[in-house]
Amino acid sequence: MENARLASKKRSTRKEAGRASGRTQVTIHEIAREAGVSIATVSRTLNAPEKVRPQTRERILAIVRDRHYVSDALAVSLVSRRSGTIGVIIPTIIYSIYAGFIHSIQKACGEAGYTVLTGITEYSDTLEDEIVTRLLERRVDGLVLTGVSRGAGIYHKIRNLGVPFVTTWHVSKNPDIPSVSFDNYAASMDAMQHLYSLGHRRIALICGKSDRNDRAFERRRAYCDFLRRKRIGSNAELMEERDFEFSEGEAAMRKILRVEPRPSAVFCANDILAVGAMHACRDLGVAVPADMSIMGFDDHPVTEHVTPPLTTIRVPADSMGKEATRSLLRAIDTGKPPASKVLRTDVVVRDSTAPTGKRRTRRKAS
Amino acid sequence: MENARLASKKRSTRKEAGRASGRTQVTIHEIAREAGVSIATVSRTLNAPEKVRPQTRERILAIVRDRHYVSDALAVSLVSRRSGTIGVIIPTIIYSIYAGFIHSIQKACGEAGYTVLTGITEYSDTLEDEIVTRLLERRVDGLVLTGVSRGAGIYHKIRNLGVPFVTTWHVSKNPDIPSVSFDNYAASMDAMQHLYSLGHRRIALICGKSDRNDRAFERRRAYCDFLRRKRIGSNAELMEERDFEFSEGEAAMRKILRVEPRPSAVFCANDILAVGAMHACRDLGVAVPADMSIMGFDDHPVTEHVTPPLTTIRVPADSMGKEATRSLLRAIDTGKPPASKVLRTDVVVRDSTAPTGKRRTRRKAS
DNA sequence: CGACAAAATGAAAACGTTTACATTGCGGAT
DNA sequence: ATCCGCAATGTAAACGTTTTCATTTTGTCG
Structure with missing residues (x-):
């Protein structure tokens, strides 16, 4: 009216x-x-x-x-020279390993009045480069990156615009590259120690592609170092690098189960591969943990609900997201580079790992 | 130089x-x-x-x-009057039911040169309102919404700025509200029919909160209608409404297992609740599917890998994301309202459901 | 009632682009 | 030579805000 x-x-x-x-x-x-x-x-x-x-x-x-x-936030941003957005880059959103992480970032950003722009690289360097460029064009006030290793070109681009950033999911040794993360190497050592102290000596590895994923690289490095330190040594036959898919974990496990002598345990460097591996064991009648101990990594929410519940490494995905955001936002406010931080991990012992003594002897399937 | x-x-x-x-x-x-x-x-x-x-x-x-x-994309947007961003609103990112959906939207948008702004409502109306406002301030060129039922105020806000939008995950009856979705009601009818044709007559329901989630509402409505149509009728004791958490599905199942006479099947209106329910059965020694058939909904990637693999409804999450994006982008280009579309669902029969004949008689647990 | 400080308001410049329109310069046709 | 047309380039006005500085209005005190 x-x-x-x-x-x-x-x-x-x-x-x-x-x-x-x-x-x-x-x-x-x-x-x-x-x-x-x-x-x-x-x-x-x-x-x-x-x-x-x-x-x-x-x-x-x-x-x-x-x-x-x-x-019009765009007009406001233009004059205020702040876009009020934070860019976050993760390799994948499927299987939700990064879901809690993203969620905690979104939440922390929302509370601080920032909007989140998410980019998904699908583990591709070229895509990551493209996405970073696009986020920089959008004048993000800060950037949360996953992992540390990437072409120097990207860092150069980001630095050139003076955009603060933090890396996550991998502790950075380079002081110029701040990271809020947990230590993949140390956590993997813990995982191996858990298996070792249960009596396992012949331990297989299923991990991500270590050439384009520094988290996988570190976890694999810990696996090799641990075995070397225990004078066991690693064996190429027992090491599988796979894409981040249930089916890949399954295929890797099937392959490992054909190796003679069969290992008594397998360290899966992420829960998705671990669940796939468990599936393979079930299909082939290999009892977990009686015949095969399986150790995961990430503490994906579903690991508690698979059969048997998976022993895994709890990573602080949520607090990492929160802390990374805090660190980044503070950097934006103060103009200083973001503070680094190392967060702790825990071994979560469930039912997929057991002492070697319990092992039943069993004919080879093939 | x-x-x-x-x-x-x-x-x-x-x-x-x-x-x-x-x-x-x-x-x-x-x-x-x-x-x-x-x-x-x-x-x-x-x-x-x-x-x-x-x-x-x-x-x-x-x-x-x-x-x-x-x-500077902001300056470009200001003069071109197009922000090159699409807003997407989902209730949650945890448990990845929406992960594939989001991913396909991001992908389609990326290919078309659009960037995605994601908002997570945590099933809260007020948060949704706030997020929509923020996206509108950012001058999103279009909006993908989850579900249809929400305060008219939000639609009014969106319409007022002439921003095209599509709803998803729920077919809209209102011609003014375009939707690219599958039919929750029909799919749930299929699920019930599957259980019914296996001989189940006493069927429980575990679903989401139907008052603030129209997908849950429709699935529940189908459950009730199906039972009424078969002259069985529903029973409040056998209907549980729960939050979207594994633990909630578990608790709901425990409660249902105490009901006498015990149902022979349960229709879980999403896979997260279903996996939780399976966990409860395992803990209480109720064999699935021998003693209890469990039907899920969504075809979450993990359902294939739990024990036993879950019978569920496959929803076209990915193609829905893709089609919704296509419809929206076309609307942005043409200026006409987005086209609606109904996508098909399928019953995926795995091992968590079985004919009633197979049922073992068993003492009540309590 | 006048003066003056404080409060309220306005004018205009910036922010970094795109783009309609104007201008320039050049080759070729007359 | 003159003119035309076209290609290449420049000028300046938008886009929707915030913010500095100037100006006007208001209120207070002597």
């Missing part, structure tokens, strides 16, 4: 062309014109209400509500 | 203040100045290279590379 009257009283002086296409944006100018004030006053009403006379303020606010004014 | 010479020859006229804070943005103006051309020519070089003389073009491009120029 009211707004109809006002609208007819004051005719729009702006071009009416957009009308037809339905894209009539209500701007601060329109509000100002209707209220009979300048745009500065409207802006102040919205951002610093105490600076405008209550009477004027109320009149303006009424019109703002009436016309469903929504400010 | 070359740029050092050029840089020293022409001193910067822009304010040098930002230098110290590290936020020296290389603009089109700088490039233009260094190349000795106008900004228009630089802009043309970048966006319509054929319009500028090869010689000039190469000179400009060299400087662009040299100075690591990155265009």
